[in-house]
Amino acid sequence: MRKILYFIGLGTFILSCAPQKNVKTSSYRPKPTTTQPKTVVKTPTTEKIKPQITNDRGVEFFTTNIADPTKNDNTISYGSIVSAKPTGYKVVKTYFPAIAQNFRQRYLILHYTALPDDKSITVLTQQAVSAHYLVNNTGDNEIYQLVDENKRSYHAGVSSWRADKNLNDTSIGIEIVNAGYTADSIGKRLFVPFNDAQIRKVAALAKDIITRYQIPATNVLAHSDIAPTRKQDPGPLFPWKKLYDEYQIGMWYDEATKQSYYDLATVDFAAKYNEPSFIFNVQTQLQKFGYGVEPGGKWDDATKKTIEAFQYHFRPQNYDGIMDAETWAILQALIQKYPVK
Known part of the structure; x- marks a missing residue:
């Protein structure tokens, strides 16, 4: 028994005295995660040539x-x-x-020369007045260009329409050979009609200019529209409705809308005609449409001439400068159709 115990003790001693190897202790260490950058796919930009x-x-x-x-x-x-x-x-x-x-060219303004062909050419090329184009009355197919469209011609003078003034800066002017008017014994203006062939020239020329420069209908005007206290051209015999109907040139009112305003206006139109508030409203509505009239509540000369200019363009059957129910209805119909933007 003692021998057995001796050998067990000896074996334990030998093991304890034997050289020890370094034993690595294994511990869990999570593997670091590395985020890979996303590959950005660039869409090739095709620059507009x-x-x-x-x-x-x-x-x-x-x-x-x-x-x-x-x-x-x-x-x-x-x-x-x-x-x-x-x-x-x-x-x-x-x-x-x-x-x-x-484009600089935002308006088209139409005039008559009040002179025959030869004198119109002389005045518009040799004096301090000009236009981009002159439409003769000689029966040929020629239209005279007098000024480069990129330059100002001196045709509008002191002028305004809606928010714009000095329309020479932003317009093209067309002069039409026409004798203008004479006055009868009581001073009424008698205007000379335009030749049909000449109007066809005007229409073709105007349509070309309007299309190229994107001129809106509200900016195709008479000289009398932009200077109503000074000018009458091209007068009440210029066929604005024909140009609107046949060539889609310029403005015109819708008959049904005009009639509805007329029916309302005839109720008490005459009774309030001379009231300052009514006159002020008329002046304000003319100004709202585009005319350079200042509201003052009186039937002054400037207001009368402005109404007359409006009638030349939109109510040529009667251009007496009096705001009657029909003229009022036409004005309201136009304001509805062509609001200021």
Whole structure:
């Protein structure tokens, strides 16, 4: 028994004295997660290639619209591109054209010359008055251009329509050869009618200008509309309704709307005619439509001439300068159809 115990003790001693190997203690360490960057797929951007500038014998043109026509923006050049030539520097068109641009030509104004053909040419080319175009009355197919459309011609003078003034800056002027008017024994103006062939010329010319420059119907006007206290042209015999009906040129009222306003106006129109509040309202409505009349509550000369100009354009059967029920109804129908935007 003692021998057995001896050997057990000896074996334990030997094991305890034997050299120990380093034993690594295994502990759990989570593997660090590395987030891989997402691969961004770039959609190739296709830059809009602008149309080229046309070069004709050293003269540059740009005849394409790359702008937004719904904003009335337009990059078309109907003439050559005019550029600066600074000494020592070069103007380049690397980024031409910017899309934020529109036309200077926002109005079309129609006149008569009150002179025969030859004198009309002399006055409009040699004196301090001009127009972009002159429509003769000689029976041919010619229309005379007198001023570049990109330049101001001196045809409107002191003028206004709605919020705009000095319309030479923003308009194209068409002069029409016509004798104008003579006055009878009681001073009533007797106007000379226009030739049908001449009106066809006017219509074709006006339609071309309106289409190219996107001129709205509200901006196709008579000289008498923009200067009612000074001018009568083109007068009550100019066929505005014909141009509207057959060529979609200019403004005209809707008959049904006019009739509804007329039915309302006839009830007590005459009774309140001379009341200052009624006169003030008439002046305000004329101004609202576009005429440059100042409301004052009196039937003054400027108001009478403004009503007369309105009648020349929209009620030519009677142009006495008196605001009767029919004239009032036409004015209201036009304001409804062509509101100020």
